Amino acid sequence: MGNYSKIQYELFGEKISKEEADNNEYYEIAYYNEAEKRVKVELFENKQLSQLVYPDKEPPFEEIIREHLECYPNMKMEIETPKVFLDDGGYKYTSYIYLLHKNFELVKECYFDKDDNLLREVELDENNKPIVISTYVYDESGELIEVIEESPQGNTVGGLDFGNPQKF
Numbered sequence: 001m002g003n004y005s006k007i008q009y010e011l012f013g014e015k016i017s018k019e020e021a022d023n024n025e026y027y028e029i030a031y032y033n034e035a036e037k038r039v040k041v042e043l044f045e046n047k048q049l050s051q052l053v054y055p056d057k058e059p060p061f062e063e064i065i066r067e068h069l070e071c072y073p074n075m076k077m078e079i080e081t082p083k084v085f086l087d088d089g090g091y092k093y094t095s096y097i098y099l100l101h102k103n104f105e106l107v108k109e110c111y112f113d114k115d116d117n118l119l120r121e122v123e124l125d126e127n128n129k130p131i132v133i134s135t136y137v138y139d140e141s142g143e144l145i146e147v148i149e150e151s152p153q154g155n156t157v158g159g160l161d162f163g164n165p166q167k168f
Contacts (some may be wrong), residue, residue: 004039006032051076058082061096085162087115117142132157 009021010028021027021044029042041053052072054064057079068077077098083091086122095108121134130152137146149158161167 003033004031005034006036007034010041027110046123051078053078053080055080056082065098086111115142117144134159 008030009016009018010030011020011024011026013028014028016024016027019027025046026163027044029044031039031041038055042049042054043051049072051068052068052075054068054077055084057064058081061079064079067077079096079098081094081096083093085091090111090113092109092111095110097105097108099105104126106126107128109122109124110118111120111122113119116125117138119134120136121132121135122130123132125131133150133152134150135150137148139145146163147160148156149156156168159168
């Protein structure tokens, strides 16, 4: 897991300085290989490492899990599969989320539009059955304005409206 050609501070995938990271509650440290692809990303919340993400990985994941256990004991991790491009110009990928490493939590299918806006997340249980479907709503300028969480039956179970915090 250790040969990296570039390591940089980022905020939601965009490069920032160490000083900017120090002034944010949330930031990322991304590790890149020689081909300029992200190999792993450390997520920091409140100045503490909270989770690791391993992008563009193909199953089986045993080697990634083994190395993760050696380097980051008791740390949540997310393994993302490569993007699959869709007919509308968008793409999707699947995330496998593990708590305390090898304790599997859930699978999440993430759907994006051609502008990299997250449109929908479908959380699946270990039997590949939907648990929660989250829909992301943007205004005309591309700003996220609402997240709606629904059960597989279509009932609203939660969400966040940035213009009306009491809505949900």
